[in-house]
Amino acid sequence: MIPAKAAFRVPLADGGEVRLHPLSPKDAPGLQAGLQRLSPLSRYRRFGRPVSRFSAEELRYLTAVDQRHHVAWGASDLSAPGRKGIGVARFVRLADRPGTAEIALTVVDAHQRRGLGILLLALLWRLGRAQGLRRFSGQIQAGNAPMLAILAQFDARIEASTGDCIDVSARLPETLDGFPDSALGRKARDAALRLSF
Numbered sequence: 001m002i003p004a005k006a007a008f009r010v011p012l013a014d015g016g017e018v019r020l021h022p023l024s025p026k027d028a029p030g031l032q033a034g035l036q037r038l039s040p041l042s043r044y045r046r047f048g049r050p051v052s053r054f055s056a057e058e059l060r061y062l063t064a065v066d067q068r069h070h071v072a073w074g075a076s077d078l079s080a081p082g083r084k085g086i087g088v089a090r091f092v093r094l095a096d097r098p099g100t101a102e103i104a105l106t107v108v109d110a111h112q113r114r115g116l117g118i119l120l121l122a123l124l125w126r127l128g129r130a131q132g133l134r135r136f137s138g139q140i141q142a143g144n145a146p147m148l149a150i151l152a153q154f155d156a157r158i159e160a161s162t163g164d165c166i167d168v169s170a171r172l173p174e175t176l177d178g179f180p181d182s183a184l185g186r187k188a189r190d191a192a193l194r195l196s197f
């Protein structure tokens with residue numbers, strides 16, 4: 001079981017290093033600041049609408065989480081002064097589908113394509129499996145190639161599609177051996193192995 005208050009330093013594949021930690025209300029200012037480093041496209045892909053600032057209520061929802069039904073972790077950059085937040089991973093269990101949680105990943109634009117997204121997926125996999133989850137679901141925009149590529153590592157299927165939005169459901173491998181033998185699948189497995197807890 002992963003301790004809810006744990007924090008870990010994890011190397012990225014490109015030689016950088018991040019600190020992963022469970023979010024709590026004291027991360028609210030960092031989340032607000034991180035939003036300003038997210039491009040309009042990334043904001044739209046994450047929230048499905050333009051967002052310029054989080055309200056106090058949104059910040060509470062995003063950070064005051066119980067780490068059981070609503071799990072949220074942040075990634076901060078250890079390679080630069082200031083240890084700015086550069087990513088967030090979260091899942092929220094679905095009340096009507098035990099064993100399934102809706103996931104959301106965010107990596108600020110300047111740090112995308114460094115392997116952090118797949119590392120955060122591996123983190124959610126470890127946390128989700130430890131809590132008995134079997135599936136991740138997500139509402140993904142049809143043009144969101146990065147997130148679709150990431151979810152495809154988990155035997156994803158399209159459940160519905162409305163307009164620009166696709167409902168994806170992905171089965172969690174039970175063990176690391178269940179990760180696909182593809183380039184990205186191997187990266188996801190390596191990332192999970194780097195999470196030494």
Ligand SMILES: CC(C)(COP(=O)(O)OP(=O)(O)OC[C@H]1O[C@@H](n2cnc3c(N)ncnc32)[C@H](O)[C@@H]1OP(=O)(O)O)[C@@H](O)C(=O)NCCC(=O)NCCS
Nearest residue numbers: 042045046104106107112113114115116117118146147149
């Ligand atoms: C989705 C997201 C978290 C991915 O983060 P990331 O750190 O860039 O992801 P990675 O570097 O681990 O890339 C994983 C894979 O995604 C795919 N990918 C990433 N960026 C891509 C792009 N711009 N175009 C096509 N595929 C892409 C690639 O297959 C990549 O693997 P590769 O680099 O080995 O080819 C990031 O793009 C993001 O925050 N987007 C905005 C918010 C969002 O869309 N969230 C998902 C909906 S909740």
